[in-house]
Amino acid sequence: MASEMNALAGAGVDAGDERVLRALLTRPQATVDDLATASGQHIDQVAAALARLSRRGLVARLAGPPALYTAADPRTALDALIHPAEQALRRARDAVAELTALFHTRTERPTAGPVEVVTGHEISRAFVRMQQSAVREVCAFDRPPYVHAAGNPVEPAVLARGVRWRAVYHPDALEPPGALADVRRLVDLGEHAQVLADVPFKMHLVDDRVAMVALDLDTATARTALVYPSALLEALAIVFESCWQRATPLDAAAGEEGVSDEDRQLLALLAAGVKDDAIGRQLGLSVRTMRRRVRRLLDLLGAQIRFQAGMEAARRGWI
Template identity: 80%
Template sequence: MVFETNALAGAGVDAEDERVLRALLIRPQATADELVAESGQALAAVAAALDRLSRRGLVARIAGEPARFTAADPRTALDALIHPAEQALRRARDAVAELTALFHTARWERPAGGPVEVVTGHEVGRAFVRLQQSAVRDVRAFDRPPYVLAAGNPVEPGILARGVRWRAVYHPDALVLPGAINEIRTLVGLGEQARVLADVPFKMHLVDERVAVIPLDPDTATVQAALVHPSALLDALLIVFESCWERATPLDAAPAEEQISDEDRQLLALLAAGVKDDAIGRQLGLSVRTMRRRIRRLLDLLGAQTRFQAGMQATRRGWI
């Protein structure tokens, strides 16, 4: 039987050696002469293949004469070959991400005119995408309506996949938009760290402590944004973000040991963020009466007298 496949090329086994290996796998042991017909190769080629396979740990010679060979368990032997190749591939992917970031970073040099650069119109969207793609270590984000560009950020999942740390603080108004909670939880599942704060001051994305983009006039026809480069102003933005981050309520805490539903966790997170009753009801699809009844039950369960106390207790318990 002749095997034409080369399925093991990724493990560094060429087609000729693979044919010999497959011929040996279907027998407990065999000599080189016995493998000639099954592999479709000449005796010298089979002997050379057996030598290479032996050195790679895929076959072993059995003591005695004439020389006989047996195949190793492919799962163990090939895993030992594939693992270094996978590591090399991961290193190559990391290198590509780093080189790409360097490419974009070179295009974000501090402008000659000063630490703040203003972009307008369609350049705002392009600058926003380029800024995120240049991230190497971390992204800090403030998120709040209104939105001039389409809601959502299709660039973020790819950046999270590179291992970039992404922290986002959401204004409560951002959570009541249709589908917002589900979208944020999807991003949290991909690695985003999400919190909510009632007084998020403005929209911002700050990358690698190197450059930030802040929309200036989202309510006007002419969209403008400021790009803030290394300066005392950028240092101040870092301080503002970290202060807000410390005060914000986590949306990505581990599930609680107590048996409460995901919807209850969402309700508590919205309460802790200061979202109003009617907005919570719209977000969760509940009537105001039903929602207030559930809030009362949660307050009793937490031993809290106020919504603020409930939010604090739920955070301590890891419910939100």
Template identity: 50%
Template sequence: MPDQVIGIQWSRQPFGLAHCGPWHIRAKILAMPQLTAAGIDPFDESVYRAILVRHTAAPAELADDLSCSTERVARALDRLRENGLVGRLSGTRRRYAAIEPGAALESLVRSRTADLDGVRAAAGELSRLFTTAEQGSFEQVEVITGGEALGRWFVQLQQEAREEVITLDRPPYALTTSNPVEATALTRGVRYRAVYAPEALEWPGVLGDIRELVHRGEQARVLPGLRIKLAIADRRLALMPLSLDLTTEVRAAVIRPSALLDGLIDYWELCWRTATPLDAPADDPLDEEDRQMLTLLVGGLKDEAIARQLGWSVRTMRRRISRLHEELGAANRFQAGVIAARRGLI
């Protein structure tokens, strides 16, 4: 249950906001709650307003701004992340980034406002009318620049999806490795199928995020050798960074219905058929750790990376592989992967 707001007087300055800039900014942080109707607790809203001022922050920094405990802020950040308002940044330290409010709040309202279904249906009809009238006015391939523009398009692509989002995912990541918009889209029935490069699983926190999304309904597979990042919504709109070098100006292509889009869909389908599933069957005879180890092994991760992901020493990991060879009747790691795949264990 959300934290209860106790003793907060919204007309005065109840928190220590020395780090939040001029008084007019602090006043906006302490404004009367406006997101309650969307299911956001007033205290959570104050945390969201505080992180909007900072853009990125650790729980301890926000706790200092709001004169409350770090644990309380951390719980609020977890709820805000579930609602798609903040994302957790990559790295070992727990740090969060605010999601751009316009896109994030629109997604939240869409997911919670059943009474506006009729209005949305009318808006969809009007949108199709507009698209038909303006057909031919858009470029089939549009080049966008900047990490923020790329992030906005990725959010928009998912929010506009009605049936399916398919992706190829690999590092590096421009802002955050997490994708809170996906969890919201899954709840409204959008299907997600993702192919991950083994390098993605080595980033701190990524494997845990993938497991959570798989639990929510995502279908995930791993494939060594991915050379591009790609997201396609409803097979009608694609987003693809033009370079994996994020130290220079970020450029990406927005691709609308065309022969190029058809080719990218065919390439994604080839990757999907070749990739190894990350989720196990319900009657998996192996324990969860063995299955994870096999999946990472088949995905092409090195011994050190697998041990780090599973919290083992390299020696322990290699000992378990040897035991797994005996259980599967395999002479080497390649055979173990083949046998496990044939039996439907991975």
């Protein structure tokens, strides 16, 4: 390894953090203890280094226990940090090729075909790496059950890099307490969120380059397919666009006097087919209060049934 150990100083990565990053790049995943041993640093120093590297998009923690970390492709992550006009950052750019070589020594695809099946913890690792490689756009179908945590800790960092993120949620994904609030936080960060009652399957499609598709919904025997450039990948992109056109937006800002943001959320959830008790939990309303508000909105829209109200609200640009 020919590079000096603080080659990434110009990108804001100090020598200790770089030692941790280099140790992680040679492994598919590692614990804090593993990296402390490999880098010759104290556990507390390594934990702090991982937090800093995570904020820079170089490292991500995998969902679920135990606390495991994996590295991103340095070329993608460091390109967002490096400014070619400064000499120190040019030196950091020169180190990217070496770090990328380390990354690819353990991420080469084991198959030459257009589809690769992954299982177990490799699903989370592949999911993190795929998101971190996004440059232009991520398109997602979101529906339970979830193999690990329902949340996605990587998405905020991807959005912060300016990557467009479009997500179509199944109504069941919005039913758990706090789920809608989590989606609204992602919308505030830049996600474009919609709801559709017949989301066909779970999928994440990155840059029309690779897709991750759940092959079954049994979390005990979860299998996921990674689909690479092929006619199948093109078909998945077409399916997503078709569903996106039919879905109901959750992030619309348009409205009318007397119609609050909460009213628009309620209308969007009704139009998407979310059940009454789930809507009440998400909005913090009793079933009685929610039904009274629904009646007011139906009257305001001149609608007789909820589906008609959703269609009319969409026509007026309320949702």
